[in-house]
Amino acid sequence: MRKSGVSKSLVTVLLGSVMAAGCSSDPSTPEEKKAKAETLLKAMSASLAGAKTLTVDTVETRDRVRAGGQKTVENSTRTIAIRRPDGAYYRITSDLRDTEAWYDGKRLTLAMHKDKAWARGPMPGTLDAALDFMATEYAINMPSADLFYSNPYESYDPVASKGGWVGRETIDGATCHHLSFEATEVNWELWLADTPQALPCRIKIVYKNDEGSPASQLTFKNWNLAPTLAADAFTAKVDEGYERLYMVRAPTAEPVDDATTEKTAAAGDAAKKQ
Amino acid sequence: MARQFTRWTSVALAAALSCVLVVPTDAQRGGNRSGGSRSGGSVRQTKAVSNKSANVNRNTNVNRNTNVNANRNVNANVNVNKNVNVNTRGGYYGRPGGTVVKGDEGAVAVGRRGAVAVGEEGAAAVGRGGAVVVGEEGAVGVGRYGRVYGTGEYYEDNDGWKVAAGVATGMAIGAMIARPPATATTVVVSGSNYYYDSGVYYSRVSYGGSVQYQVVAAPVGAVITTLPGGCTTYINGGITYQQCGGTYYQPISGGFRVVAF
Numbered sequence: 001m002r003k004s005g006v007s008k009s010l011v012t013v014l015l016g017s018v019m020a021a022g023c024s025s026d027p028s029t030p031e032e033k034k035a036k037a038e039t040l041l042k043a044m045s046a047s048l049a050g051a052k053t054l055t056v057d058t059v060e061t062r063d064r065v066r067a068g069g070q071k072t073v074e075n076s077t078r079t080i081a082i083r084r085p086d087g088a089y090y091r092i093t094s095d096l097r098d099t100e101a102w103y104d105g106k107r108l109t110l111a112m113h114k115d116k117a118w119a120r121g122p123m124p125g126t127l128d129a130a131l132d133f134m135a136t137e138y139a140i141n142m143p144s145a146d147l148f149y150s151n152p153y154e155s156y157d158p159v160a161s162k163g164g165w166v167g168r169e170t171i172d173g174a175t176c177h178h179l180s181f182e183a184t185e186v187n188w189e190l191w192l193a194d195t196p197q198a199l200p201c202r203i204k205i206v207y208k209n210d211e212g213s214p215a216s217q218l219t220f221k222n223w224n225l226a227p228t229l230a231a232d233a234f235t236a237k238v239d240e241g242y243e244r245l246y247m248v249r250a251p252t253a254e255p256v257d258d259a260t261t262e263k264t265a266a267a268g269d270a271a272k273k274q
Numbered sequence: 275m276a277r278q279f280t281r282w283t284s285v286a287l288a289a290a291l292s293c294v295l296v297v298p299t300d301a302q303r304g305g306n307r308s309g310g311s312r313s314g315g316s317v318r319q320t321k322a323v324s325n326k327s328a329n330v331n332r333n334t335n336v337n338r339n340t341n342v343n344a345n346r347n348v349n350a351n352v353n354v355n356k357n358v359n360v361n362t363r364g365g366y367y368g369r370p371g372g373t374v375v376k377g378d379e380g381a382v383a384v385g386r387r388g389a390v391a392v393g394e395e396g397a398a399a400v401g402r403g404g405a406v407v408v409g410e411e412g413a414v415g416v417g418r419y420g421r422v423y424g425t426g427e428y429y430e431d432n433d434g435w436k437v438a439a440g441v442a443t444g445m446a447i448g449a450m451i452a453r454p455p456a457t458a459t460t461v462v463v464s465g466s467n468y469y470y471d472s473g474v475y476y477s478r479v480s481y482g483g484s485v486q487y488q489v490v491a492a493p494v495g496a497v498i499t500t501l502p503g504g505c506t507t508y509i510n511g512g513i514t515y516q517q518c519g520g521t522y523y524q525p526i527s528g529g530f531r532v533v534a535f
Contacts, residue, residue: 205320
């Protein structure tokens with residue numbers, strides 16, 4: 001079964017890459033541009049979905065709109081590790097923060113090193129649900145998250161969006177296809193490598209419904225779709241002496257089993273060693 | 275206007291720690307109608323948050339005949355007018371012990387340990403063990419442990435909050451700021467750290483993946499050396515206390531201790 005799945009992924013990637021590589025000339029009509037973008041997205045999606053584990057680094061800029069409309073930019077770098085279907089880790093570093101996050105299939109643990117604090121909350125059992133949960137319940141946003149769902153193509157939902165292939169651009173010395181779409185909540189652009197795997201070179205998302213239309217932009221480096229990860233890569237490691245904080249959850253209409261929170265809260269410092 | 279706090283939702287909310295809320299009706303500035311900040315998420319995450327917001331707000335413009343008044347005593351009361359029905363059999367979202375208050379055009383949920391107040395055009399949803407208060411365009415949640423949760427709204431400092439809220443003093447419980455006032459002092463109560471300044475207590479929390487300082491009700495047992503301004507004398511059982519807003523202090527040697535009745 002596994003072998004068959006891998007073969008299917010490879011075929012999809014190859015087919016996608018052949019089509020994306022341009023057996024014909026570049027698209028000219030809106031329909032052709034959208035079709036080419038969808039083909040590229042499917043190739044990218046197949047590459048990422050077929051990776052049981054992956055690692056990547058990002059260089060990110062994120063607009064923050066303050067009271068009065070003042071816009072500031074946070075520059076950060078992030079290291080990401082994914083293990084399908086239930087493991088994720090990232091460390092984001094900027095002038096404002098140095099935060100590690102571990103998702104182990106049951107809980108999300110944050111270690112906020114600049115503040116010498118940590119927090120932990122319950123999570124759904126699969127990565128897809130966990131990524132949604134992080135955003136909706138803990139307001140933890142990761143603009144690259146779409147790439148780590150089991151079907152990245154569906155996350156972008158290009159069929160329901162307006163846009164398509166724009167052209168080719170060079171990013172960090174690599175030729176990348178530039179796609180641009182307008183969705184209901186955001187406008188997003190994606191640059192995909194002009195290679196069979198069509199891995200993302202860059203993402204830009206504009207949150208057009210928010211005041212000031214802030215944007216996030218990420219440039220990807222060091223994609224590895226078959227990394228060897230340590231057995232405890234997704235096990236939280238919190239330094240002794242860090243203060244435990246409550247993980248504030250956004251209002252929700254959905255019931256959530258937060259027994260884990262109760263247990264860990266009761267366990268106090270002992271929970272850190274779990 | 276999105277950034278004008280022209281309307282305040284009067285609320286009466288009995289949470290686990292019995293705190294009184296005054297919720298800015300537009301707690302979600304910047305177009306974030308409710309349900310947390312959208313900016314910074316992925317395409318799918320942004321849609322998920324947006325959809326959730328739509329769910330939270332699905333009772334918007336209902337219960338126009340519901341009036342709920344804040345009760346600044348320890349235990350809040352909810353006053354519902356004659357056009358409202360109360361269903362005590364179960365929570366709106368199926369939670370045990372919750373109640374449903376139904377108005378002419380919709381329903382509002384009341385949490386297991388807390389109550390939900392609704393403004394003229396606001397509606398509410400209930401979380402496990404707590405409640406969520408939603409104003410005209412914003413929301414504040416009350417969660418377990420009696421804490422009041424903001425919905426992604428935070429401010430760089432309390433001055434920023436004052437500007438945004440259009441008030442001269444005071445901060446709503448649940449509001450979050452990125453850092454406490456420079457003059458804040460640390461107060462330790464039952465092993466937990468709080469930060470105190472000018473009558474306002476803050477607790478460090480994790481929200482949105484970073485540390486925030488959230489305004490909380492005065493923790494019982496906290497000791498401060500100087501009372502904030504505007505306190506009045508309150509006598510109960512022959513003992514003289516100082517009432518500062520909704521907080522009662524008992525004079526002790528070298529300071530004043532927060533007490534509850």
